[in-house]
Amino acid sequence: MAGKFELYTDKSGEYRFRLKAGNGEVIAISEGYSSKSAALNGIDSVRRNAADAEVVEA
Secondary structure, eight states: OOOEEEEEEOTTSOEEEEEEOTTSOEEEEOOOBSSHHHHHHHHHHHHHHHTTOOOOOO
């Protein structure tokens, strides 16, 4: 089963998303966004950039 993004509104009314793996485990949580469209843009950014992202040790 493929992963999925879940878009939701937090307790303070901000939009957030979480990325869940195919097994249902949460693997990423976003910052808060003031609008739904901004949160959807955040999801789009993760989709575009994550596939080729470099792994670095911090």
